[in-house]
Amino acid sequence: xxxxxxxxxxxxxxxxxxxxxxxxxxxxxxxxxxxxxxxxxxxxxxxxxxxxxxxxxxxxxxxxxxxxxxxxxxxxxxxxxxxxxxxxxxxxxxxxxxxxxxxxxxxxxxxxxxxxxxxxxxxxxxxxxxxxxxxxxxxxxxxxxxxxxxxxxxxxxxxxxxxxxxxxxxxxxxxxxxxxxxxxxxxxxxxxxxxxxxxxxxxxxxxxx
Amino acid sequence: xxxxxxxxxxxxxxxxxxxxxxxxxxxxxxxxxxxxxxxxxxxxxxxxxxxxxxxxxxxxxxxxxxxxxxxxxxxxxxxxxxxxxxxxxxxxxxxxxxxxxxxxxxxxxxxxxxxxxxxxxxxxxxxxxxxxxxxxxxxxxxxxxxxxxxxxxxxxxxxxxxxxxxxxxxxxxxxxxxxxxxxxxxxxxxxxxxxxxxxxxxxxxxxxx
DNA sequence: GTCTATAAATGGATAGAC
DNA sequence: GTCTATCCATTTATAGAC
Numbered sequence: 001x002x003x004x005x006x007x008x009x010x011x012x013x014x015x016x017x018x019x020x021x022x023x024x025x026x027x028x029x030x031x032x033x034x035x036x037x038x039x040x041x042x043x044x045x046x047x048x049x050x051x052x053x054x055x056x057x058x059x060x061x062x063x064x065x066x067x068x069x070x071x072x073x074x075x076x077x078x079x080x081x082x083x084x085x086x087x088x089x090x091x092x093x094x095x096x097x098x099x100x101x102x103x104x105x106x107x108x109x110x111x112x113x114x115x116x117x118x119x120x121x122x123x124x125x126x127x128x129x130x131x132x133x134x135x136x137x138x139x140x141x142x143x144x145x146x147x148x149x150x151x152x153x154x155x156x157x158x159x160x161x162x163x164x165x166x167x168x169x170x171x172x173x174x175x176x177x178x179x180x181x182x183x184x185x186x187x188x189x190x191x192x193x194x195x196x197x198x199x200x201x202x203x204x205x206x207x208x209x
Numbered sequence: 210x211x212x213x214x215x216x217x218x219x220x221x222x223x224x225x226x227x228x229x230x231x232x233x234x235x236x237x238x239x240x241x242x243x244x245x246x247x248x249x250x251x252x253x254x255x256x257x258x259x260x261x262x263x264x265x266x267x268x269x270x271x272x273x274x275x276x277x278x279x280x281x282x283x284x285x286x287x288x289x290x291x292x293x294x295x296x297x298x299x300x301x302x303x304x305x306x307x308x309x310x311x312x313x314x315x316x317x318x319x320x321x322x323x324x325x326x327x328x329x330x331x332x333x334x335x336x337x338x339x340x341x342x343x344x345x346x347x348x349x350x351x352x353x354x355x356x357x358x359x360x361x362x363x364x365x366x367x368x369x370x371x372x373x374x375x376x377x378x379x380x381x382x383x384x385x386x387x388x389x390x391x392x393x394x395x396x397x398x399x400x401x402x403x404x405x406x407x408x409x410x411x412x413x414x415x416x417x418x
Numbered sequence: 419g420t421c422t423a424t425a426a427a428t429g430g431a432t433a434g435a436c
Numbered sequence: 437g438t439c440t441a442t443c444c445a446t447t448t449a450t451a452g453a454c
Contacts, residue, residue, distance in 0.1 A: 015437085031327060033242025037430060047439050052431065118240060118327035120391035127391035135386070162383070166411065169382025174374045177344070182329035182336035202375065206411045224420085245447060256421050261449065 016054045018044040024065050028111040032062050032119050063123055069112060070130040073103070089154055090200060092145075097171050097196040100138065105175055105186060114180065139164050155207040163207065170199045225263045227253040233274055237320040241271050241328050272332055275324060279339040282312070282321060298363055299409060301354075306380050306405040309347065314384055314395060322389065348373045364416040372416065379408045 022044035026035045037058055041048045055061040087095075103109060112130075120127030139161070146160040157163045174195060178184040187195075231253035235244045246267055250257045264270040296304075312318060321339075329336030348370070355369040366372050383404060387393040396404075 013437090031240075031242065033240065034331075036428075038428080048430085049432075049440090050438055053437070058430070114326050114330075117323050117389040120389075121323075122243075124391060131387065131390050131392045135390070162407065165383045166379045166408070169378040169380075169386075170375045171378075173378025173382060174371070177378075178340065180326040180329075181340050181344075182333060183340045198371065199375070202415045205415050222419095246449080247447075257448090258422090258450075259420055262419075267448070 013054075015044075015046055015050055019046060019051055019054055019061075020065060020068075023061060024069065027062060027065060027115065028108065031115060032122070059123075062119075063125060066112075066115065066119075066123070066126050067129045070116070070126070071133045073109065073112060073134060089149055090204060093167075093200045093203065094196050096142065096145075097167075097199060098192065100168070100171060101175070101192050101196065104172070105179070105192065107186075110176075110179055113176075139168070142167065153209060155204070156209045157207050163203075167199070167203050170202065171196065222263075224253075224255055224259055228255060228260055228263055228270075229274055229277075232270060233278060236271060236274060236324065237278075237317065240324060241331070268332075271328075272334060275328075275332070275335050276338045278321060279325070279335070280342045282318070282343060298358055299413060302376075302409045302412065303405050305351065305354075306376075306408060307401065309377070309380060310384070310401050310405065313381065314388070314401065316395075319385075319388055322385075326389075348377070351376065362418060364413070365418045366416050372412075376408070376412050379411065380405065 019040065023035075023040045026040055026043060037048060037051060040061075041051045044051070055064070104113070116126055116130045120130075142164040143160045146155070146157045146163050149155040150157040150160065175184075175187055175192075179186070228249065232244075232249045235249055235252060246257060246260060249270075250260045253260070264273070313322070325335055325339045329339075351373040352369045355364070355366045355372050358364040359366040359369065384393075384396055384401075388395070
């Protein structure tokens with residue numbers, strides 16, 4: 001077997017991609033335990049031996065897929081928006097808030113959170129990858145921005161790290177908690193918009209100089 | 210072992226209680242999928258036919274136990290503390306905050322949350338029971354208290370329901386989110402105490418008249 | 419009512435043909 | 437590399453003895 005110039009990202013064959021796609025969907029929908037390798041093979045339109053030729057076992061498959069998903073979900077969106085210099089802190093914070101909520105408040109984001117929370121005791125790397133690639137980057141960036149606002153005297157933020165978490169807590173909790181408990185429907189864009197405006201107003205009041 | 214006038218609440222035999230106790234522990238530790246009826250029978254020191262004579266099937270057993278646990282966890286602690294009239298709003302809010310965090314930030318509370326979030330799609334009644342018996346009662350009581358403070362002009366709370374959620378969000382998020390993701394250890398009493406003080410200060414600043 | 423033993427089905431993983 | 441067919445362990449659930 002000669003390696004051609006095929007392997008650009010990583011040598012993933014078409015079958016492997018089929019498997020990953022099917023498994024992702026099934027794991028997100030049903031968690032780890034109640035998804036069988038039979039079901040994955042069936043939905044991917046491959047046989048079980050093919051499945052096992054690409055992935056060592058079920059745990060490895062799950063770990064690889066979920067870690068990749070955490071990275072995709074995190075890396076893509078958390079680096080932008082912050083500090084288009086020509087906008088007011090109020091508008092920047094609103095943009096940050098809406099970006100965050102848009103990222104999380106949808107079917108995939110919620111499912112990912114469910115899985116991470118449920119399976120991180122059995123797969124510790126899952127929680128770590130999720131945290132490092134997602135929330136941590138967000139909090140670090142937000143903390144840096146708040147530190148800057150404090151240094152410039154625009155806001156008074158004595159503990160930027162705590163302030164970032166509290167901002168995010170107010171932002172998320174109203175929606176994420178009842179959503180995870182399954183007692184409300186996904187909020188509309190309008191609801192999200194209004195909520196963010198309210199939270200930013202509260203936050204600015206807390207940290208008024 | 211003769212059953213005397215034991216059964217006060219509901220006719221639960223000794224064996225049934227053994228089963229419930231063992232199953233509760235196992236479900237909390239491992240979720241629904243990966244706990245087998247064999248394991249439950251074994252830990253309860255009963256045979257499988259005995260297990261099945263008391264509970265129709267695994268799903269029913271899970272549902273019954275978890276719903277009962279949600280009720281226990283909710284009913285016990287949410288009704289007290291509010292409004293010992295002789296204390297300042299600041300101190301009452303701090304007491305409320307500490308009570309809530311003490312209730313949730315422990316091994317059982319966290320496990321319960323994991324299960325509810327993970328399994329509420331398959332067992333919708335789980336999320337509903339959890340919400341109605343726990344968080345909802347808390348938020349209703351807090352909302353009522355904030356409404357009163359607003360009416361008395363002590364604080365300015367234009368939307369008490371939202372304010373209650375935001376208070377709880379700031380209170381919980383710092384701990385609950387990284388705990389669920391498995392990336393921090395359980396906070397100490399000291400950390401909780403300091404955090405609550407900070408949150409209450411922020412909340413009072415938001416709603417200063 | 420409770421247990422031993424087992425049925426019936428499904429799970430993860432593999433041998434061997436193509 | 438892929439599939440058919442299968443192995444073996446485990447799972448849910450029950451029949452029948454005590």
